[in-house]
Amino acid sequence: MSIKQISVFLENKPGTLMEMTSLLAEKNVDLRALSLAETKDFGIARLITDDDAAAMDVLREGGFVAKLTSVLAFAVPDEPGGLLKLLQRIGEAKVNIEYMYSFLGGKEEDHAYMIFRVAHTAEAEERLRELGLIPITSETFE
Amino acid sequence: MERYFQPEIECASRDEIVSIQNKKLRDQINHVWNNVPYYRSKMEEKGLSPDDIQTIDDLKKLPFLSKYDLRDSYPYGLLGVPLKDVVRIHSTSGTTGKRVVAFYTQHDIDLWEDCCARALVAAGATNEDVCQVAYGFGLFTGGAGLNGGSHKLGCMTIPISSGNTDRQIMFIQDLNATIICCTPSYAAYLGERMKELGLGPDDIPLKAGIFGAEAWSEEMRQDIQKTLGIKAFDIYGLTELSGPGVAFECSAQQGMHINEDHFIAEIIDPDTEEVLPDGTWGELVFSAIDKEAFPVIRYRTRDICRLTREKCSCGRTHVKMDKPRGRTDDMLIIRGVNVFPSQIETVLLNNGYGANYQIIVDRVNNTDTFEVRVELTPEMFTDDLGDITAKQKKLESGLQAMLGIKAKVTLVAPKSIVRSEGKAVRVIDNRKI
Numbered sequence: 001m002s003i004k005q006i007s008v009f010l011e012n013k014p015g016t017l018m019e020m021t022s023l024l025a026e027k028n029v030d031l032r033a034l035s036l037a038e039t040k041d042f043g044i045a046r047l048i049t050d051d052d053a054a055a056m057d058v059l060r061e062g063g064f065v066a067k068l069t070s071v072l073a074f075a076v077p078d079e080p081g082g083l084l085k086l087l088q089r090i091g092e093a094k095v096n097i098e099y100m101y102s103f104l105g106g107k108e109e110d111h112a113y114m115i116f117r118v119a120h121t122a123e124a125e126e127r128l129r130e131l132g133l134i135p136i137t138s139e140t141f142e
Numbered sequence: 143m144e145r146y147f148q149p150e151i152e153c154a155s156r157d158e159i160v161s162i163q164n165k166k167l168r169d170q171i172n173h174v175w176n177n178v179p180y181y182r183s184k185m186e187e188k189g190l191s192p193d194d195i196q197t198i199d200d201l202k203k204l205p206f207l208s209k210y211d212l213r214d215s216y217p218y219g220l221l222g223v224p225l226k227d228v229v230r231i232h233s234t235s236g237t238t239g240k241r242v243v244a245f246y247t248q249h250d251i252d253l254w255e256d257c258c259a260r261a262l263v264a265a266g267a268t269n270e271d272v273c274q275v276a277y278g279f280g281l282f283t284g285g286a287g288l289n290g291g292s293h294k295l296g297c298m299t300i301p302i303s304s305g306n307t308d309r310q311i312m313f314i315q316d317l318n319a320t321i322i323c324c325t326p327s328y329a330a331y332l333g334e335r336m337k338e339l340g341l342g343p344d345d346i347p348l349k350a351g352i353f354g355a356e357a358w359s360e361e362m363r364q365d366i367q368k369t370l371g372i373k374a375f376d377i378y379g380l381t382e383l384s385g386p387g388v389a390f391e392c393s394a395q396q397g398m399h400i401n402e403d404h405f406i407a408e409i410i411d412p413d414t415e416e417v418l419p420d421g422t423w424g425e426l427v428f429s430a431i432d433k434e435a436f437p438v439i440r441y442r443t444r445d446i447c448r449l450t451r452e453k454c455s456c457g458r459t460h461v462k463m464d465k466p467r468g469r470t471d472d473m474l475i476i477r478g479v480n481v482f483p484s485q486i487e488t489v490l491l492n493n494g495y496g497a498n499y500q501i502i503v504d505r506v507n508n509t510d511t512f513e514v515r516v517e518l519t520p521e522m523f524t525d526d527l528g529d530i531t532a533k534q535k536k537l538e539s540g541l542q543a544m545l546g547i548k549a550k551v552t553l554v555a556p557k558s559i560v561r562s563e564g565k566a567v568r569v570i571d572n573r574k575i
Contacts, residue, residue, distance in 0.1 A: 005525075007523075007524075007525040009518055009523050009530075009553075009555065011552075011553075011554050011555055011558070037527050038527075039527055039531055041531075041534065041552060041553070042530065042552075042553055044525060044527060044530075046525070060520075063555050063556065063557055063558060064555060065518055065519075065520050065523040065555060065556060067520070067523055067524070067525060069525045098526075117525070
């Protein structure tokens with residue numbers, strides 16, 4: 001099961017990130033993971049939240065452009081070489097990673113979580129499952 | 143079938159029009175000679191008396207009237223009648239200096255409203271129509287002009303003024319408005335708001351709109367026509383001359399007929415002030431030949447335009463003016479190149495963006511910087527940095543192809559560019575030269 005991430009367009013000017021996070025705080029949306037990508041002119045914030053519907057509403061009302069995108073998340077044992085093993089399997093499945101980011105503090109202790117954006121998410125997920133790699137579901141974050 | 147408000151005038155033969163113009167011009171020159179010391183002294187300086195102005199060909203002997211002349215004569219310098227005969231004033235926004243205050247007698251208002259009624263009929267309106275006037279009311283001429291024209295025609299008129307977009311949509315739906323009059327940027331905004339509310343063109347009864355008071359492009363027309371499901375007509379006017387309705391578009395939607403029984407148009411070279419032949423682009427100059435309170439002779443509009451006298455399919459015989467290409471003073475000179483905001487608008491609309499943009503010009507180390515801020519629409523946004531950068535680059539190369547100089551495109555959040563519900567602020571020029 002892929003999970004949903006919220007991508008938000010950020011203008012490159014002071015205060016934009018603060019404005020975005022304050023909108024989310026107002027609606028009691030909890031951020032589980034956050035990653036930023038930027039060019040010199042603009043950025044994209046990628047968020048995993050505990051309430052996508054509320055987050056999308058408040059961001060749109062607040063004048064942000066936001067979109068839901070599908071990503072895959074895996075639990076990784078929090079130990080040296082943990083990520084390496086995961087990446088090796090993904091390589092075996094010939095899945096191309098566009099970007100990835102991590103977060104800690106999910107339900108399973110001793111585990112970190114990695115979020116992957118890949119091309120053709122559904123197809124990639126199928127190939128990974130064949131190799132026994134089962135992505136976690138959004139329940140892990142709620 | 144084409145309808146006219148005043149067919150005998152609107153479809154008069156060339157000879158009839160010229161003979162009306164000759165007579166009215168002679169009367170008008172006598173009027174200003176006798177009643178406006180400003181004109182008398184200007185004519186005397188050139189050694190002219192009213193006898194020297196017999197036909198419209200003599201018009202070129204007369205001096206021009208500039209924006210600065212109007213400013214210097216503020217407020218009463220051009221007044222042509224005793225104040226007791228004035229029934230109303232209107233005023234320009236004064237964005238480029240001191241306001242111009244224009245005076246009207248009842249006769250002046252009547253003629254102005256006739257012009258607006260002609261425009262409404264040309265847009266397909268009859269007294270069966272419901273006309274929502276969403277131009278601003280007050281000192282601005284937009285609201286009053288179309289409101290008056292709509293009354294003359296006998297439409298049920300909704301003088302809703304500008305702003306409060308949701309209420310506009312509610313009235314259109316509940317009172318079955320079929321005609322709307324507002325600025326083109328507000329019409330585009332109305333369309334955006336309808337989309338947000340999940341409303342399409344079939345959900346509203348509008349069939350035509352009359353849009354003026356700011357520059358807009360053919361692409362923007364197509365856009366508005368599609369989202370609102372209407373025919374969109376251009377209207378031209380200046381407070382200095384009366385207001386909207388100096389010229390208006392007909393069913394051909396190709397150029398605006400100038401109401402030649404009230405206004406004589408000329409095109410001049412803005413530098414040499416020489417009168418140019420029909421079909422040539424130059425600065426538009428107007429003489430009002432039927433106005434009592436605020437007679438304006440050879441007023442330089444600063445609009446870059448051209449005139450055409452080709453036969454029009456609508457049957458009207460009055461000369462047509464093109465949509466002004468820009469203004470002599472709206473024109474930006476950036477790195478030595480002439481840039482008109484309307485060219486930028488064309489590139490944006492061709493690339494699927496809305497007409498909301500802002501031009502920011504500055505000078506750093508003696509070089510002009512030129513930035514165009516464009517609102518990113520939700521449809522345009524993807525999670526892919528490269529994709530958005532590519533869109534930005536595509537706009538930049540489109541602008542370069544259109545303008546011949548490089549512009550930096552900055553994508554900004556939707557609705558972040560200040561839009562007044564009247565005129566949009568398009569240009570911020572921070573250069574200190």
